[in-house]
Amino acid sequence: MDRPLKGKSLYNPQAAHLAVESLEDIGYVSKSVQCDLEYVRHPVGFPTDLSNGVPAILLADHFNASSIAFGTVLESAYGIGHERYRDYPIGAHYTFYSTLFNAVGLHLSLPMAGVSEVGTAMIVEKSPIGFVAQSCIRGTMNNPCLKCWKCFRKATLGRALELDSGSPATISSLLSREVKSKLLAYPISHENVVAFSMRRYPREEIDSDDSRILDSLLERVKGISDLDFLTRWYKPSQILVHSSWREDFTHKILDFLEVMPPKESSEIESWSMDSFLADPSTISAHDQLEDLFNEP
Ligand SMILES: [Zn+2]
Incomplete structure (x- = not known):
């Protein structure tokens, strides 16, 4: 989603634009779509945390998409680093939104839900396309x-x-x-x-x-x-990836991260x-x- 800027904003889209262009240059199918949804509301803002998926939902048939994925990390999905663990796949947020997505024939995928912010930094470092990733939305590329x-x-x-x-x-x-x-x-x-x-x-x-x-x-x-477990992948989260590409995904993620042994998975599930x-x-x-x- 390419957000048109109106008035004063701390947000700078330059790095995001360059990321899309760089991926396109090296052969990835990458599209950005202008969408001013956030201006429908007063004060300006998105109605829900998944609103940036709106253009992808509207274009899902055009791209023949079976699923739409978001980059939610372990901390945000399972509550690690917050007060206590929550069983995200059966919790209110995922149940509500996955049902909405299912109603229009789409799966809601969260492939990073088993990877902490530590793990995503390790993936970015190792991946040949990691150079396009920039989390700061105020600065410019690099x-x-x-x-x-x-x-x-x-x-x-x-x-x-x-x-x-x-x-x-x-x-x-x-x-x-x-x-x-x-x-x-x-x-x-x-x-x-x-x-x-x-x-x-x-x-x-x-x-x-x-x-x-x-x-x-x-x-x-x-x-x-x-x-130490933050450097590894919490495998039970694979249930949040669409079945049609789960195996492929599992294979790919193991190129970057080890799997948490059962003892560490229990540490996740008892986090408080x-x-x-x-x-x-x-x-x-x-x-x-x-x-x-x-x-x-
Ligand atoms: Zn910053």
Whole structure:
């Protein structure tokens, strides 16, 4: 969906346009369709989180599509990194929307639902077409804004995973007002990803400012398990891929990621942050982080 911009907007579509063009140049069928659906509403915005699929739904017959796929990750589907696990395939969101899609002869596929944000970064690094992926929607291609919440997560994760495509930005330079307020949320959105990155952040390369911030963030997330499972694929999620391409998909994803062993799948299914968030030491670490951010 190509959203026409009207008035002031932080959103910059340049990277998305270039991604579509690059994929077309190397032989992928890729189309973008102008759609101003978001302006139907006041205030401007999408009526649901799947609204960006509207052009694909309308053109499904034209493209002979059996299914429409979205890039929802493990954290958003199964609640990992949020308060507690939810059995997404039988939950209210998927049941409601998959029924709507089925009513017009389409399947709703979520192939990334078993891959965490850590896993998607690993796929982007390894894939020959990974260079077109950019999560920041404010910056331009290869020039992310480095001020938004996504940029903070991606840049610190890139350092933790030692990605060649990672950003050299320091932690302190990424701490915009928006990022500070996200880090002070309780729980932090995608707290598992922040914890994963802080645990593996290359400490030997950082200055004293970054060291203090890193220590404070580590203290805040220290009660979370070691999270190694985030580098692997949660296989039960394959049920969210249409049966006609499930086998092909499974084969492809194994080129990039290992499968979580049963012990790690159980860790997913028993994910809960309740006791960790109620722990006085986590609350106190949150307060100390707030004090650090408020220092002049
Ligand atoms: Zn950004």
